Amino acid sequence: MKLMTKFIGPAITSFMVVFIVTAFVIWLNIGFSDDFLSRWIKSWLFGWPVATVSVVVFTPLATTITTYIGSTWIRDID
Incomplete structure (x- = not known):
C-alpha cells in the first residue's frame, strides 16, 4: 500500500x-447554546488529528483481531 493511501483513508474516515x-x-x-458552534469546531479540530493517528496506529491490531475472530469464531454459512 502506498504511503499516501495508507493515510488518506483513515483521515477521511476519522x-x-x-x-x-x-x-x-x-x-x-451544553445543548444548542450560543457558543455551540465555536466549541464544536474547536473540539473537532483537536479531535480529528488524534483520531487519524489512532486509526493509523491501531488498524493493524484491529485487522489481526478481525482475522482471528473471522477464522475461529465464525463458521461459514455456505
Missing part, C-alpha cells in the same frame, strides 16, 4: 466520525 461524534457530545453537554 474526519467524518469525529465531525459527528464531537457535535453529539457537545450537544449532550
Whole structure:
C-alpha cells in the first residue's frame, strides 16, 4: 500500500466520525447554546488529528483481531 493511501483513508474516515461524534457530545453537554458552534469546531479540530493517528496506529491490531475472530469464531454459512 502506498504511503499516501495508507493515510488518506483513515483521515477521511476519522474526519467524518469525529465531525459527528464531537457535535453529539457537545450537544449532550451544553445543548444548542450560543457558543455551540465555536466549541464544536474547536473540539473537532483537536479531535480529528488524534483520531487519524489512532486509526493509523491501531488498524493493524484491529485487522489481526478481525482475522482471528473471522477464522475461529465464525463458521461459514455456505
